[in-house]
Amino acid sequence: MTPDLSKVAWRKASLSETANGCLEVALLDDGRVAIRDNEAPDSPPFVVTAHVWACFLDGAKNGEFDPPR
Template structure:
């Protein structure tokens, strides 16, 4: 994993998505698929703040783990 310091400045402000919505007052995770396959993650309330860049295979592994209950311990 890598990071960039300024999301909008370095990656552009377009194509960011909120994969789900919640009732936490707008504090959401936003994601953006990059042209090289990586996925960028940022805090929605800080659109030009830091970004975590993850390889697609890491995101796929996370989604599989969530779907099979392997991340349920995070809910307690």
Template sequence: MNDLSNVRWFKSSKSQGGETCVEAAHLSGGGVGVRDSKLGKSSPVLVFDGPVWDRFTSAVIAGSFDLP
């Protein structure tokens, strides 16, 4: 289990300051936590290990999830 009490959450620079986006945090051990920004500290957190997160972000950049 990851201790998430002292992690630094950040939003994408693409979010343009919006309230309805996700926040991410780099975790000890190389993982990444992701939560709903509008729920803040009460949001459930999805935790991904580093290689899985890297594959996901590479697929996003490549357009793998773009709608037709």
């Protein structure tokens, strides 16, 4: 079930101020994280648990999603 996100505070990376397109995240009261494309804010967001979000951030910080060189 998608929670009511009408009053959440969406945040985005500072790099998005100089580049087109980014993801926005909102930390929900129940510990989950909502994720949306800032170019389609009216589309349904993707909601994940705090654990899933932590795993994603860890992978991103460790370069696991970087393109092959």
